[in-house]
Amino acid sequence: MTAPVSGVQVQPIRVLVVDDDPFVFSAMELIFSTVDDIRIVGTVSDGDEAVAAVQRHFPDVVLLDVRMARLDGIAATKALCALPNPPRVLVMTTFDMDDVVMRAIDAGAAGFMLKTAGPEIIAGVRNVHAGAGVLSPQSVPQVFAQVGGNGAAQAGARAAVDALSDRERDVVRLVGEGLSNQQIGAQLYVGEATVKTHLASAQRKLGVEGRVQVAVLATKAGLV
Template structure:
């Protein structure tokens, strides 16, 4: 079972997400709480994935993200937002967010997205992908030159391209005929060499480096 914690200041959003995810046989919503209760609840329920509102009146979502990532066994955290452009995107990425989802995500897609997160995949809602990429790449232009992809092996570059495509470790392993453990080792090496803290950051660096084939507007998901 994939254990999920939903954190949002609106009870209607929390209830809605919990109802949708509880219909999946392999997903259990262990709690749905406002931001002020998030860290303590995560400590007691040990979720695999946290869906966290990025803007809440009682506590800053970015502060909650930082505290969750500092736990001894930190969960995978995806940020929830209603905004096509959010001023907090860059900070959230640098703080270890594994993805961004709009709150109006198609209910049928939500369980799949949670499974992708739990398996180490990258999740970016299609409506915010371009905004996130543009904002992060603009910020990335100021990053040190030590982030060059030249230090990656050919195999690691291939894995990075698949990470940027949103594939989970299991999917990458199947595509490249590698064990999941070997893929995890490659991912760890990639993050270390690129000096980034998450797969999302690595994926966006791959985008900036031109490793990904450009997509026409109609081809974007």
């Protein structure tokens, strides 16, 4: 969600931080102070303040904690994603909350990263803003160890993946392993634009949106 601007000057990525820990605010301000293309436009301390803050600050990306006192990150993500022209939500989490993170992703989060990721959060915000989504490499094994679901869910995921072309299946598998489009292209010996085309086609066939949901389905189907 971007505020109306005049002129042709490229605007920095506008970020709203939603977290009940003042240390996180300080850490995010320090991290983003090292770059010119990302700017924190607001901070709020609970999920029940997020919607009003988005309508006030017009962020492009919301960095959202999962566990908060009044409205948790899952409910806040769902509320934010239901807005007209919603911002992209990047969930910030820790290893011991993996099951909660998966529910947040189901609610519409564009990705997740660890709060301890440090400067990697810069790339995460850029990727989410660009529509690529983000999977924190450190958290992929722990998070996807939690993914599996019941037999029916696994069978449904396998059936969906079977409808993909061989190259689409390769791309989906590598997304599930946390690779970027550039890395996937290098591994498959194709251009990044070709990877994007295959991924977009796979998402249409699978009925999912974003890299995280693709990765979840790939894991349920046993590709990862």
